[in-house]
Amino acid sequence: MKESSHFVHKYLRSSKRFPHIWCAGCGIGIFMQALIRVIDKIGYSKDEVVLVSGIGCSSRLPVYVDFNTLHATHGRALTFATGVKLANPRLKVITIMGDGDAASIGGNHLIHAARRNVEIVSFVINNQVYGMTGGQSSPTTPYGLKTTSAPYGNLEAPFDISRLVEAAGAVFVGRTTVYHTPQLERLIEKSLKKDGFSMVEVLAQCVTYSGRWMGLASPVEMMAWQRDNAITVEKAAEMNETELAGKVVIGVLVDRERPIYDKEYGKLAREKLKV
Amino acid sequence: MKSRKQSQVLLQGNEACVRGAIAAGCRFYAGYPITPATEIMEYMARQLPEAGGVCIQMEDEIASMGAIIGASLAGSKSMTATSGPGFSLMQEHIGYACMAEVPCVVVDVMRAGPSTGLPTQAAQGDVMQARWGTHGDHSIIVLAPSSVYEFYELTIQAFNLAERYRTPTILLADEIVGHMREGVSLPPQGELEIENRPRPTVPPEWHVPYGDPGTGVPPMPAFGEGYRYHVTGLHHDVRGYPTTRPDEVQALMRRLFSKISNDFERLQWCDSYFTEDAEMTVIAYGCVARAGLQAVKEARQKGLKVGLVKLKILWPFMRRTITGITESSRVILVPEMNVGQISREVKRVNQGSCEIATLNKIDGTAITPGEILSKIEEVYR
Numbered sequence: 001m002k003e004s005s006h007f008v009h010k011y012l013r014s015s016k017r018f019p020h021i022w023c024a025g026c027g028i029g030i031f032m033q034a035l036i037r038v039i040d041k042i043g044y045s046k047d048e049v050v051l052v053s054g055i056g057c058s059s060r061l062p063v064y065v066d067f068n069t070l071h072a073t074h075g076r077a078l079t080f081a082t083g084v085k086l087a088n089p090r091l092k093v094i095t096i097m098g099d100g101d102a103a104s105i106g107g108n109h110l111i112h113a114a115r116r117n118v119e120i121v122s123f124v125i126n127n128q129v130y131g132m133t134g135g136q137s138s139p140t141t142p143y144g145l146k147t148t149s150a151p152y153g154n155l156e157a158p159f160d161i162s163r164l165v166e167a168a169g170a171v172f173v174g175r176t177t178v179y180h181t182p183q184l185e186r187l188i189e190k191s192l193k194k195d196g197f198s199m200v201e202v203l204a205q206c207v208t209y210s211g212r213w214m215g216l217a218s219p220v221e222m223m224a225w226q227r228d229n230a231i232t233v234e235k236a237a238e239m240n241e242t243e244l245a246g247k248v249v250i251g252v253l254v255d256r257e258r259p260i261y262d263k264e265y266g267k268l269a270r271e272k273l274k275v
Numbered sequence: 276m277k278s279r280k281q282s283q284v285l286l287q288g289n290e291a292c293v294r295g296a297i298a299a300g301c302r303f304y305a306g307y308p309i310t311p312a313t314e315i316m317e318y319m320a321r322q323l324p325e326a327g328g329v330c331i332q333m334e335d336e337i338a339s340m341g342a343i344i345g346a347s348l349a350g351s352k353s354m355t356a357t358s359g360p361g362f363s364l365m366q367e368h369i370g371y372a373c374m375a376e377v378p379c380v381v382v383d384v385m386r387a388g389p390s391t392g393l394p395t396q397a398a399q400g401d402v403m404q405a406r407w408g409t410h411g412d413h414s415i416i417v418l419a420p421s422s423v424y425e426f427y428e429l430t431i432q433a434f435n436l437a438e439r440y441r442t443p444t445i446l447l448a449d450e451i452v453g454h455m456r457e458g459v460s461l462p463p464q465g466e467l468e469i470e471n472r473p474r475p476t477v478p479p480e481w482h483v484p485y486g487d488p489g490t491g492v493p494p495m496p497a498f499g500e501g502y503r504y505h506v507t508g509l510h511h512d513v514r515g516y517p518t519t520r521p522d523e524v525q526a527l528m529r530r531l532f533s534k535i536s537n538d539f540e541r542l543q544w545c546d547s548y549f550t551e552d553a554e555m556t557v558i559a560y561g562c563v564a565r566a567g568l569q570a571v572k573e574a575r576q577k578g579l580k581v582g583l584v585k586l587k588i589l590w591p592f593m594r595r596t597i598t599g600i601t602e603s604s605r606v607i608l609v610p611e612m613n614v615g616q617i618s619r620e621v622k623r624v625n626q627g628s629c630e631i632a633t634l635n636k637i638d639g640t641a642i643t644p645g646e647i648l649s650k651i652e653e654v655y656r
Contacts, residue, residue, distance in 0.1 A: 013505075047501050052345070063505050063516060068498040070348060071507035072341065073371055079338040083345025083353070084498060086329045087303050091349065091499050109341075112334035265329060272324040 011036045011046070013066050021060050025219030027178040027204025028058050028125055034181060035094075035123070036065065038188040049092045052081040054106060056098035057132050057206075058125035075106025078113040081120045089262050092192070093119070099126040100138040103159050107139070110161075114168035114197050118261045121191045122199045124161055127206035135209030145213050165199045166254045172198035173254040177226035178205070180250060190252065196260045203248055283458045288426045288448065289314035289356075291459065292382060293322060295430030296354050298467055301380070302328030303353035305342035307335055307361060310395040311450040312384040315356040336361035340368035343379045347372075348506060350497030352434055356382035358450075359392060359401055362408070369443050370409030371508045373531065376441040376485070376493065378472055380433045383445060384453035385561075387612075387639045396639030397450035399561055402616035405445045406590045412528065414535040416542070417445045417590040421564040423457035429587060435470040436542075440535055441492050447589060449612070451562035451641060475502060485527070486513040491534030535591060543596045544587040549575060553582030555655050556604040558597070558621060560586040563610050563642050570647035579655050592620050601628040606654055610634035610647050630654070 012018075022028050039049060049067040053059035055074035062069035068091075072080040077095040085093040102110050102124045113120060129147065130136040136149035139159045146153050162175045172194040174187035184202065191198040205211055205222035216222045226248070233251035236244060286294065292315055296304075304323055306316035316332065323330040328351070333339040336357050343353035357365065362383040372379055385401045387393035401408075405417045416436050420426040426448060437444040475482045475494040484504035485493050496502035505515040510527055512518045535542075549571055550556060559567035564585040574581040584600055586593065600607060601621075607629055609618035618633045625631055632654040636642050 046503060047499055050349075050498050063507070066503055068503050069505045070345070070498075071505065071509065072344075073367055073508060076337060076341045076368070079333065079341025080345035080348075082331070082333070082338070083303065083305065083342035083347070084349045085345075086331060086342075087346035087349035087351040087353070088497070088499055108334055109338055112338070265324075265331075269324045269327065269329075273327055 007040070008033055008036055011040070011065050013064060018064075020064055022057060023208045025205070025207040026057070027127065027206070028061060030178040030181060031123070031125055031184065031202050031204060032061050032064070034184045035188055038185050038192060042189065042192060044092055048090065049094065050081075050084050051094050051096060052077045052084065053096045054098070054101035056101045056130070057127070058096055058098045059101060061096050075101050075104070076109060077101070078106065078109040078120065078122065082113065082118050085118055085120055086262055086265070089119075089266065093121070095120055095122040097122065097124050099124060099128060099140040099161065100130045103139040103161050103164070110165060111168035114165045114170040114199065116261050117169060117171060117197045117258050119195060120197055121194075122197070123188075124199060124201045125204050126161060126201055127204050127210055128158075129206050129210035129213070131206045131209050135213065141210075147213055162199070162201045162253050169258060170199050170254060171196035171256050171258050173200075174252050175201040175203070175248070176250045177203040177230055177248065179223045179226035180230065183250065187252070194255070195263075196258060283460050285456055285458050286423055287314060287456050288420070288423045288453045289384065290318050291423045291427040292356070292430045292446070292448070293318040294461060295427040296380070296434065297322055297326050297328075298464060299431040299434035299469055300352045300471070301354050301434060302326065303343060303346035303351040304328070304330040304355065305333050305339040305346070305353070306355050307333055307339050307357065309358045309361045311386055311453050312356045312358045312382065314453075315382060315384075336364040337368065340365040340381070344368060344372050344375070344377045347377045347379050348498055352378070352438070354380040354382065356384065358384050358386045359388040360390070362401060362404065366408040370411060370413060372443040373409065373413040373415065374508050375506050376495070376531075377443070378437040378441050378495075379443050380430070380437055381443055381445045383447050385447060385449040387637070393639040395450055397562060397612060397641060398637065398639065399449055399563065399612040399616070400637070401447060402589060402613065405447050414442065414532050415445065415590050416440070416442060416535065416588070417447050418587060419447045419560040419589050420452055420587070421561050421585060422452065423455060424459040425587070426452055427459065427461060431467060431469070435468070438470050438472040439492070441472060441495055442535065447561070449561045479503070483513050484515045485511060487530050491530050491537060539591060539595070542588055542591060543593045545593065545596055546585045546587065548583040548585070550582030550584060552580055553604060554580040555582070555606045555608065555651065556600050557581065557583045557608045557610065557647065557651070558586065558600065558617070559583065559610055560589060560617065563612060566642050566644045567610060567647055569644035570651060573644065573648050574651050574655075579651065581651055581655065586617070589617065592624070594624050597621055597624045601625045604629050605656060606630040606632060608632045608634060608647070608650055608654060610642050610650065612636050612642060
């Protein structure tokens with residue numbers, strides 16, 4: 001246990017005053033440790049990693065870790081990341097966004113980043129709510145749920161972020177929850193090693209808001225919900241739509257090859273420069 | 276002298292902008308099609324790969340502006356270009372670049388607005404938007420070219436100022452200057468003065484990302500060079516970390532203003548014509564300055580002592596230069612293709628020294644020399 005905490009400290013910014021801004025029981029910290037573990041395991045140098053985030057609870061993550069960190073604007077992390085990657089393709093560019101960030105205000109950037117296939121690894125921490133602003137409906141809030149902006153129940157259907165990004169052309173799409181930490185680490189590792197645009201959707205609990213709206217009073221209850229409602233891709237293949245209603249399909253959803261923008265541009269530039 | 280110059284080339288204003296950008300060291304361009312600025316992206320798409328740079332068409336202007344900020348942080352001089360509607364979309368990220376001190380150049384080839392407006396006819400309606408378009412108190416530098424050569428020259432200067440002060444710099448061209456073609460002689464690359472952002476001279480562990488080295492402009496490393504630091508649009512302390520402490524917020528805001536305001540004297544860029552004995556002065560910028568010069572020449576032929584001051588920098592407003600003009604002239608005429616965005620500033624600086632006349636046109640057509648001459652004759656006493 002002692003060893004584990006020391007290991008993470010190697011990647012935390014000692015100069016930044018803790019504690020972090022996340023509520024007790026929040027799922028974002030579990031993701032943060034998983035990300036650090038995988039980066040350490042693969043052995044990237046701190047200097048080559050760039051973490052880009054938008055605005056929201058999960059987007060505060062980069063400030064705590066000792067990489068090149070860019071806390072951008074709401075919904076636009078992928079646009080900043082695209083510039084960073086194309087200006088210096090040697091950098092390992094990772095974006096961290098929330099569900100409102102990536103799928104609502106930044107939805108257009110998300111689908112175009114997937115379509116364009118610039119090599120960016122993106123993580124969407126989906127807690128089904130706008131946490132930082134006080135529990136409003138997000139594009140992944142379940143139909144009918146009461147929130148502060150839908151006091152009589154949410155009238156909108158939620159996005160399936162993973163299927164959206166798959167349809168837009170991402171070469172790697174994975175989904176899991178913060179309860180399934182070994183799988184979370186496997187998916188982070190696969191996405192980091194994949195060439196091209198990859199996205200991993202991470203279902204995480206917001207105890208303060210979505211938990212309260214769902215009638216799940218504690219982080220333990222929320223994570224138990226994740227455990228009980230997650231279905232692996234393999235098992236889901238044998239189930240029909242009715243059986244899958246309300247379930248979360250986890251695992252590798254897409255793994256394919258397509259031309260990668262930055263590599264294609266590099267080829268073009270080398271031809272033009274005749275090098 | 277002439278042999279040292281390159282031979283004359285016929286260039287469109289928008290092409291001259293691209294030539295200037297690449298000469299200044301621009302190696303990243305992100306944009307979105309919009310008339311009358313599209314030629315800049317099209318020309319960049321052809322030229323940048325050969326210059327070892329990257330040109331990308333983004334999904335919108337918000338994304339274009341985000342991409343150039345990211346590229347600049349990774350070490351590339353970067354630029355985007357647009358017109359009114361796209362310029363509106365870029366405003367949030369222009370504020371981000373002000374706050375996070377990311378050098379970049381934004382070209383707005385103005386067309387008539389508001390909204391979709393008049394695609395595509397000229398106007399000068401974005402002067403105040405260029406100054407105050409993004410929310411919150413901030414400094415901004417805005418340059419306005421009036422010819423193809425000036426578009427080239429001021430693009431280089433826009434990069435120099437962006438790099439020197441680590442701030443977004445806006446090039447406010449107009450449809451006429453962007454689309455006109457003129458023969459120009461571009462100077463050889465070796466004769467250009469190119470400035471680059473200040474770089475850290477200390478090892479990473481000593482570097483203070485948002486400290487004041489005395490100039491108000493902190494040295495800027497690129498991502499990946501070992502100086503791992505945090506970039507945010509939140510108010511931040513000298514280390515770049517978010518803060519709400521009033522003393523730290525105040526220090527940041529004061530430094531962001533003073534790094535440019537301390538240099539106001541260096542930012543008085545204008546060209547004066549026939550002003551030595553002028554009793555009346557026409558103050559103009561962009562395409563209107565061209566008509567203004569012709570009108571002043573014709574007024575001189577009629578014996579009227581009229582001069583022209585062409586503003587090349589609109590913001591920060593050249594208070595010292597304009598104050599001098601108000602003190603030496605009996606009357607000032609400010610012709611503009613808007614309802615009076617710069618004349619309002621001239622009136623603010625004037626303090627009652629002289630009479631200020633205006634000539635405003637917002638029908639999408641250019642102000643002609645004849646119109647300015649008539650106004651000169653009307654108000655000249």
